[in-house]
Amino acid sequence: MTKTLNTSGVGEAINRVEGHLKVTGKAKYASEFPVENKVYGQGINSTIAKGEIISIDTSEAEKLEGVLKVITYRNAEKLKTFEGERPQIATDSIAPVLQSNKVHYYGEYIGLVVAETFEQAQYAASLVKFEYKEDAAAVINFEKSKSKAYTPDNGSNYSRGNMDKGLSEADMVVEQTYNTPIEHHHPMELHATIASWDNGKVLAYASQQIVEDAIIAISGTFQIPKKDVRVVSAFVGGGFGSKLNLDRHVILAVMASKMVGRPVQVTVTRTQMFTNTNMRQQNEQKMRVGAKNDGTLTALSHETLSHTSTTQEYQEPCGMVSKMLYNVPNNEVTYKLIPMNIQTPFAMRAPGEATGSFALESAMDEMAWKLKMDPLEFRIKNDTQIDLHENRPFSSRLLVECLRIGADKFGWKDRKSEPRSNKKGNWLIGYGVSAASRNSPYQKSNARVILNLEEDEVHATVQMDGTDIGTGSYTIVAQTAAEYLKIPVEQVTVELGDSDFPVTPGSGGSWGAASYCNGARAACENAIKTLKNNRNIEEDEEVALVELLKKNQLTKFEAEGMAEPSAEFEKYSIFSFGANFSEVWVDKDTGIYRIKRMVNVASAGKILNPKTAYGQIIGGLTMGAGMVIAEQTHVEPNFGNFITRSFADYHVPVNLDMANTEVIFLPEEDKIANKMGIKGIGELGITSVAASITNAIFNATGKRMRSLPITPEKLIEAKVEEGVVI
Structure with a gap:
């Protein structure tokens, strides 16, 4: 039975409007x-x-x-x-x-x-x-080339307060280094x-x-x-950025x-x-965290050592999350890069957040353990409604709500705080949590809407040069046009990805949905406003689109629109927030582990289509799990080529690797972010997922895993942390 769509498609979990083109092979990709x-x-x-x-x-x-x-x-x-x-x-x-x-x-x-x-x-x-x-003299070995590192002259190093003072005021200090390998987008x-x-x-x-x-x-x-x-x-x-x-x-x-x-x-x-198509660079991240015995953060330092090519510079902003996620008065973020004879790295899904949140949220978990605090409560205690990095309030921030609701859905109350104390046969069972955030950019976007009156139906075509990278852009733009034109989604056609169409910022950085849909909204609103003005109809008077065209004696009409951030937008920090919960079972003899359950809670503005948004979160969770389970690119240390060069040796998660997953979207419409209240979601789903899994592994085994990916061999060889009862 075919579901009848309502006139306003926004918010409905409808199937992709371009889905039939893909399954019938009619969707033309670049080489087709x-x-x-x-x-x-x-x-x-x-x-x-x-x-x-x-x-x-x-x-x-x-x-x-x-x-x-x-x-x-x-x-x-x-x-x-x-x-x-x-x-x-x-x-x-x-x-x-x-x-x-x-x-x-x-x-x-x-x-x-x-x-x-x-x-x-x-x-x-x-x-x-x-x-x-x-x-x-080729530079191909990261470990042997650290002396060649330089500080990029791009203004990305940051500090507030005084780190030495903050650390001296702390009752407890965590100082650890976390490593993430080269990864490829594929x-x-x-x-x-x-x-x-x-x-x-x-x-x-x-x-x-x-x-x-x-x-x-x-x-x-x-x-x-x-x-x-x-x-x-x-x-x-x-x-994924490639x-x-x-x-x-x-x-x-x-x-x-x-x-x-x-x-x-x-x-x-x-x-x-x-x-030949970029990659995520290797990152060595040194974290220093200071806190009072009551859990109040006093200092947080995040130092990242990465590599770039000898021809171009790229620096993954790993310290981005550390600058704004928690209420810490003394904060420092620094970067160094090693020029190496390896291709230029570039942005991979949630560049900076995916890798940086692994280090930050692992260090937060380590601090909670040392303070004997619940890691959930430790994060909540250090929440802030002010972005201390930008010295601006957040337009909305429901991080605490994400953590609380996620904990309830996950059953966090059943977590045993003492590592290695939850057992079932040969399995050690652990629970892990992490907080997530992702900047929600909104950029100037243009669109064109073409209205055609066919008998007593109006069919609309929306055109823009924005792209659909598998995320559902066609569908959410169609839903937006249906909402603002007040016609069924079935009567909307969307045409994307052609430079002959109005200019948009394209797909990336989690700005696509907000930018495209507000651009489409503006075009639709302009069309209706112009048609009303032509016939001296009051702007707030309800007139069906069919009647508007008839009153204007038109069978075809075009309008363009442009949407961009408001002056108010610039006064706030605009972010999506989330929380990840993972249950991991580890075989105590073999080191083999299974991710049994995951709960993800997202506060990401108005959800235009829960079905496509769910797909984005699942994709992010899968990539986050891949960071932990297997993904890494090995450089041959003598010649500089990649040893991993196919899916036979570069492993990514498959269905059996993934957990039973629950995704929860909190109701939120952030009208400061943009008129439609939309925020980015595509990259939020991967942020801090790795930390929730490794934190669960610690809760299960008492072993801190600070270098990704985590293989059974690494788990077997790792030592139990001091203070853990075996």
């Missing part, structure tokens, strides 16, 4: 557009971490049937290159490639073969021979593009999260006007198209997804 006369490009990767190319032999490849071009630095188009040493990477950064014989990391693109078929291009690529002058859809260069005009079907920034990057790299570039990203099969910026396969495809005079498709292989 039918482009005539298309040929294929295959990137060639370096096999050294640092050095120079001293000779290239392309003769064998060029003799093969179907090969059209072998492109290397010797014949590549001249592109704009970086200015200065290690400029900061951004979502709209240029992406020069094949501009010199220098090699900066293992796997760097050093060539591209263009051929009639994908198979011809792949085989020909394997025949191109390179000789190198290898530089033995969306299901490989990075891909079909690009054409036609008389100086570029058309790229590309898997990108931010269409406008992709245009800026292409035009900037080739030094051509923005108006001559069009990017289409109608459907994106996952991104498709925020424009990677070099897109530039290679555009360059190749210009050189061969035909559209060129370049698809990044799964192995190349490790070396």
Whole structure:
């Protein structure tokens, strides 16, 4: 039986409006557009971490049937290159490639073969021979390179109060170091593009999260006007941050198209997804926390040591949460980076929060244990309604409510505070909790609505260049238009991901839902207001859209709208908040553990669609569990290549790894955040999940696990903490 949708789709747990396109194969992803006369490009990767190319032999490849071009630095188009040493990477950064014989990391693109078929291009690529002058001074070992670390000149170091004073006032101090490894995004859809260069005009079907920034990057790299570039990203099969910026396969495809005079498709292989599409960097985080015996925090310091590439700078903001989550007067956050001959890292889901919250919420749990306080009550005691980092009130903050309600649903009262005291056969059972927060940005967003009167029905089409990366953007925009136009959702069509449409900030940073939907709202409101004004109808008079068009003697009408943060928005800190609870069972002899239950409570503004929002939280919880269970990328210490290079050795959670999960959304409409009261949710779901699991492992075993991921071997080898009764 098909569910009848109400006129106002907002708040309804409806199925995805684009779902039928996906299950029938009609949703076109970047590599699926039918482009005539298309040929294929295959990137060639370096096999050294640092050095120079001293000779290239392309003769064998060029003799093969179907090969059209072998492109290397010797014949590549001249592109704009970086200015200065290690400029900061951004979502709209240029992406020069094949501009010199220098090699900066293992796997760097050093060539591209263009051929009639994908198979011809792949085989020909394997025949191109390179000789190198290898530089033995390549920096590829994190532990051995710490002396090379520098402090980034980006103003991110922060302090308030006096740490020494705060620590001296403390009755108890926790000082520990927490480690998270390199991780890779690995969306299901490989990075891909079909690009054409036609008389100086570029058309790229590309898997990108931010269409406008992709245009800026292409035009900037080739030094051509923005108006001559069009990017289409109608459907994106996952991104998690890896498709925020424009990677070099897109530039290679555009360059190749210009050189061969035909559209060129370049698809990044799964192995190349490790070396050529960014990653989450390794982080070593030193925490110092001071507190009074009654649980009052006096000091909190968060020092992060990470790495960046030798060509661009990226720093994951691990200390972001430590600056604002708790009421602590003395606070310090610092960063150092090691330039390494590894690819440039970049944003991965909840950059900073996912990794930084592991360190912070683990340290908070350690402090609660030392103070013999309930870790839930310890967090609640140090709650604050003021963002001390920004010295501004939160627009809304229901963290305590998240913790209290979650504790009730989870059965926290049954937790045994003494580690190793809850047993069932060979299993040690533990409960863990963590608090979560995620900044909820809201950015200027434009939209167009086209109204068509068909007999006695109005059908609306909403257009914007925003993207759907699997999060449900099509659906929530359709629901928004239905709400403000007062027509059924079935009569709304949404068109996304084309730079010919009005500009939005794209998908990323948890700003998509608030930005897109408010942009769509503004367009719909403008349409109704204009139609009423044309006929001198009072703004508050209720008139059906059908009648409005008829009164204006129109069968088609277009309007655009723009939404952006208000002056009041700038006076507050806008965040989503949450709480995670985990129950973990650990086999005391083998170290094998199972995540049995998880409860997640989210305070994330107005929930536009509980079904798609639930999917976002489940995805975040799964990635958070993956941080603990298995996810890590190993760098080969002698050559600088990644040992993990496929899903056979880079492990992610599967269904049997995951727990019985309950997700709770607290009712909240934060009208300071934006007119619709929407906040971000996509990244809140991963924040501090890892800590809730490791805190549960401590409660089960008495062992503190401070380096992710946690394997059974690590658990067996770990020592029980001092003070734990065995």
